[in-house]
Amino acid sequence: MASALLALILLPNLAFSQNEKQLSLEECYEKARDNYPLLRQMELIEQTKNYSVENISKGNIPQFNINGQATYQSDVTGLPVDIPNIIIEPLAKDQYKIYGEIVQPLTDFGTNSHQQAIAEANAEVESKNLEVELYQIKNRINQLFFGIMLVDGQLLQTALLKKDIQTGLDRANAGIANGIALKSDADQLKAEMLNADQKTVEMEANRKAFMDMLSIFIGEELDENTQLIPPAPRELDDEINRPELASFAAQKESFVLQSELVNKRNNPHFNLFFQGGYGRPGLNFLSNDFEFFYVTGLRLNWNISNFYTSSREKEIIQLNQNAVQLQEETFLLNTNLAMTQQKQDVLKYLKLLQTDDEIITLREKVKTTANNQLEYGSITANDYLMYVNAEDQARQNQVLHRIQLLMAQYTYQLTTGN
Known part of the structure; x- marks a missing residue:
């Protein structure tokens, strides 16, 4: 009898009809992830990254500016001497200028490429943090999936109990x-x-409630005929591959790039420029006529004041790196503690299952004897029910222990990220 119940629980293909919809745990993981609204944020992160990288890349192409001004000043340049027979018209105090300037950076390519790398690294951090949130869905799917499996096992055992009562x-x-x-x-x-x-009736109501919640998670209509395919037992893998570790690594990489960018901002910057415009005065500041003009050349810009703050900026970045390192160490400590407890749970259920079959065999023998005694009036119905309920409890315990073992194994694998 025990082996028959186990076959019904762990070998669903023997029990399901072709008309029944079947659903595996891995399918639930995938469908819940695809259906979760937060997943759509991944596309937004990618689009934001592409726009940021594209905007930064524009810093490598010539920059064009248009400037203009109209001024009136209290005094103008004049000659301090009079030249006989020569009249020099004084400069106008109202002056006008409009000009365009084209600047081609020569040394900003490295800085811009570094800023692009930082934009990509920050997007990677956001993406990995989102993966951490999406990973938590698996734990909720586990609770629903194994909860339904447990109810299914209890329904099967209750059917056997009713058969014994009817006998x-x-x-x-x-x-x-x-x-x-x-x-x-x-x-x-x-x-x-x-x-x-x-x-x-109670168990069927509970199953429907669990199934309705699972249906919402995976975005797919499920009914009472939907059967879950029990997952195969898992070997425990102690290596930790959680998405949190990828998030910590991405944050560290971002801080490294930020620190390198601080150094690049301290370097001198050269660019070619060309100015062309129209105004009064032009390049000849002694002329009162409106003239076209242009100026071209090489320009140097070196912000020395960056050296005053760069060391502090690096220290702040280092402090942020240290904070992430502490978060990672704390995460690994808590994860290892959880793994230790969960591994003991797996061992506990394995040991309990070793004696479940023996207990059920003994309880079944006692019930069979009581059944015969009931027929001949040697015992009362109350005595018979006591033996029936004892066997039922033993079988319920076995069902519970099998599901608990599976859930403990898969919870352990979720904890490790495998």
Whole structure:
């Protein structure tokens, strides 16, 4: 009997009809991830990164500016001497200028490429943090999936319990007909059958509630005929591959790039420029005529004040790196503690299952004997039910331990990220 129940629980293909929809745990993981609204943020992160990188790359192409001004000044340049027979027109105090400037950076390519790398690294950090949040979905799927499996196992066992009660009721009715049993024995068995029916109603309601929640998670309609494919037992892998570790690594890489960018900003910057415009005065500041003009050349810009703050900026970045390192160490400590507890849970359920079969065999023998005794009036229906319930409890424990073992194994693998 125990092996038959195990086959129904762990070998679903033997029990499911072709019309029943089947769903595996891995399929639930994938569908829940695809259906989760937060996943759409991944595309937004990618688009934002592409726009940022594209904008930064524009710093490598010539930059064009248009400037203009109109001024009036209190005094203008004049000659301090008078030249006989020569009249020099004084400069106008109202002056006008409009000009365009084209600047081609020569030394900013390295800085811009570094800024692009930082934009990509920051997007990677956001992406990895999102993966951490999405990973938590698996734990919620586990709770629903194994919860449904447990209810399915309990429903199967309750069906076996009702079969035993019906067998006892048939024996009791036979005893009543032969005058060796009381009608109250049959009534007690009928009451116990009704209790089993109520348990079935409760469990079916619980299964529907779990199935409805799973349906919402995976974005797919599920009904009472949907059958879950029990996952195969898992070997425990102690290597930690959680997405949190990838997030910590991405943050560290971003800080390294930021520190390198601080150094590059301290370097002198050269660029070619060309200015062309129209105004009064032009390049000849002694002329009162509107003129076209242009200026071209090589320009140097070196912000020495960056040296005053760069060391502090690096220290702040280093402090942030240290904070991430502490977060990673704390995460690994807590993960290892959880792994230790969960591994003990796996070992505990393995040991419990080793004795479950033996307990069920002994309880079944006692029940079979009680069944015969009930037929001949040697025991009451109450005595018989006590033995039936004892066997039922043993079988329920076995179902529970099998599901708990599977869930403990998969919880351990979720904890390690494998």
